[in-house]
Each structure stands twice: as C-alpha cells, then as structure tokens.
Amino acid sequence: MTKTSSIGVLLVNLGTPDAPTAPAVRKYLAEFLHDHRVVDLSRWIWCPILHGIILRVRPPKVAKLYQSIWTDQGSPLLATTRSQAELLQQLFDDKAIDCQVSYAMNYGSPSIADGLASLGNCSRVIVLPLYPQYSSATTASVYDRVAKVIAKQWNMPGIDFVRDYHSHPGYIKALANSVRASWHEKGRGDKLLISFHGIPKRYADNGDVYPDECRETARLLAEELELKADEWLCCFQSRFGREEWLQPYTDETMEKLGKEGISVDVICPGFAADCLETLEEIQVENHDIFKEAGGKHYHYVPCLNAQPDHVGVLFDIVKNKLRLEE
Numbered sequence: 001m002t003k004t005s006s007i008g009v010l011l012v013n014l015g016t017p018d019a020p021t022a023p024a025v026r027k028y029l030a031e032f033l034h035d036h037r038v039v040d041l042s043r044w045i046w047c048p049i050l051h052g053i054i055l056r057v058r059p060p061k062v063a064k065l066y067q068s069i070w071t072d073q074g075s076p077l078l079a080t081t082r083s084q085a086e087l088l089q090q091l092f093d094d095k096a097i098d099c100q101v102s103y104a105m106n107y108g109s110p111s112i113a114d115g116l117a118s119l120g121n122c123s124r125v126i127v128l129p130l131y132p133q134y135s136s137a138t139t140a141s142v143y144d145r146v147a148k149v150i151a152k153q154w155n156m157p158g159i160d161f162v163r164d165y166h167s168h169p170g171y172i173k174a175l176a177n178s179v180r181a182s183w184h185e186k187g188r189g190d191k192l193l194i195s196f197h198g199i200p201k202r203y204a205d206n207g208d209v210y211p212d213e214c215r216e217t218a219r220l221l222a223e224e225l226e227l228k229a230d231e232w233l234c235c236f237q238s239r240f241g242r243e244e245w246l247q248p249y250t251d252e253t254m255e256k257l258g259k260e261g262i263s264v265d266v267i268c269p270g271f272a273a274d275c276l277e278t279l280e281e282i283q284v285e286n287h288d289i290f291k292e293a294g295g296k297h298y299h300y301v302p303c304l305n306a307q308p309d310h311v312g313v314l315f316d317i318v319k320n321k322l323r324l325e326e
C-alpha cells in the first residue's frame, strides 16, 4: 500500500555493481566513470582510455575483490544503505512524524529516478547524500542527477538538499564512540589514522573544499578523543590514475608507520557505510602493507553503518532541515 506523506527523505550513496561479476562491474564502472564530476577530462582524451583500457582490464580484477566482500544481502554498501533507510523510517514512525524515507544510488540501482518516484506523493523531498564531507565528485554529482530527473517532470516537489555534515556534533561523537569501543575491545594503538577517500589534487586547487572539510572532521574527532598532536593523522586513500591526488597517501603512510614498528587504529569517517574501499582496501590491502613493513597491531574501526547513533544523526540532520525552512 502506498503511504500518503507530504515529506519525503531520500538517502543517496555512491552506488555499487548489481553482482560481483565482471559484466556487472563493467556496467557500474562505465556509468560511474563517465560522470564529468568524477573524471573531468575532455571526452576526446578520456573515452579512449576508459573504453580501450580501464573497462577491459579493471572489471575482472575488481569483480574478484567484490566477491571477497559480498554478503547474502548483496553488496555491503547497498545492504547498509537499505538498513539505514529502514531504521530512519522507524525513528520517524516512532515519533509519529509523517515522513517517508527512501534510498537510492547515484550510479546503478535503485537509481535516483527510482528513489524520487517512490516518493512521488510527497510535496517536499529532502535529499541527503551520505557523504559527510562535500565534494564536487560526490555531493554535487548527486545534485546534478536529482536536477536531471526533475528536468523531465511536469510537476516537481520542493527539494531541500543537504550539502554536508562534516562537523555535526552528533556525527563527531558517534565516530569518537566507535574509536573508544575499539580501544576497549581490541586495545589502543599508538596512533589513530583518519583515512578519507582521495580526489585529484587539481580538483581541490580548482576550488573543491573537500580536503578542508576532511581535515576539519579529523581535527574535531581528535579533539573529542583528547588526542595529542602526535597521536593522530589524516590521510587519503583510493588513488586512481596517474595524476597527483590529495596527500598524504594512506598506503605510503601505512608503510612508513609499519617501519616504525608501532600499532595503529584506522577509521574512515568519510564513508557512511562499509564498502569495497574500507572492507578490502583498508581492512586487507593496507593491513598487509603495514604488517609487511614491520607494523605491530592494526585495528580497523568500522564505519558508522546502521548503528543507532548514526541513524540518530541522520534523523537530526533531516529535523534541522525541516525546522530551518519552516
């Protein structure tokens, strides 16, 4: 039965392949890597590289990595986003607030068009990209794609768009609580590595404030945990291609710290849900780099995922948005 609500919330995350197979990964990467917000190169230069090399070589390799993290519920990113939406809906229902929650993926399915269609009876929709730190490559891309869907409609709902929540006090507290829980359960490392997904340095030079927001989140988290300056550092992972990305690079930092023979805790606050970039790249690849270099203990602190305090933060962001516009 379709609910009649006047307010809708659309949670949006990046997207993921439909299956851990080379054809499904190829389809996903083709959509993702054709987005000008993600790769801004001229199509004359980029399309031959993308079609001639990347979409031939990368899918079988990356499909194997997806196989290693795939669950009974499918891709972790999609399964967690679904749970976040269900739990957020429950919070609104429990508080008798008439609000309908749906979710979408910027690339792949369910698409933003599907997500907005599922909120078709709402006169107002709050779009909440699950990227705490703004970037042109992620947040602004969601904005573009929402606008593209609306461009085909005769009628449109009022749209509120959450730009970022990188310094939201509840978000910082939830991250700090996860670190403390890890210290309590597995022991405390000598340093906390706060690793964010990177972007090309050129994008930041052109005006993308993403690195500033990442560094501010890291600083606030360190402050909340009362860490001294030499007890934490901020770094950037998931470099892609040959040009320079934001530095310091996570893998190089892991190697350096491993050589020092210390123990580290690692958290990735830029990811609202565990995904390939955390479950494989951080938990497996970087763990190996650190250990092979001579590092002691390596503890990965999971993403906030569908934890109640995280869903509480999402609830608060939506509530604030509603109050602001009233």
Ligand SMILES: C=CC1=C(C)c2cc3[nH]c(cc4nc(cc5[nH]c(cc1n2)c(C)c5CCC(=O)O)C(CCC(=O)O)=C4C)c(C)c3C=C
Binding pocket: 014, 015, 016, 017, 029, 033, 038, 039, 058, 062, 075, 077, 131, 135, 137, 138, 197, 198, 199, 200, 210, 238, 240, 270, 271, 274, 275, 276, 277
């Ligand atoms: C090509 C350039 C890329 C930019 C710029 C980029 C920015 C960016 N990405 C995320 C979050 C995620 N990225 C994920 C996977 C992923 N990212 C890229 C490339 C760029 N990302 C690729 C090619 C891939 C696919 C895997 C691979 O082939 O290596 C994911 C995981 C998705 C999953 O299914 O689990 C997330 C999440 C952010 C936050 C960001 C910039 C701020």
Ligand SMILES: [Fe+2]
Binding pocket: 034, 047, 050, 051
């Ligand atoms: Fe192309």
Ligand SMILES: [Fe+2]
Binding pocket: 197, 238
């Ligand atoms: Fe990425």
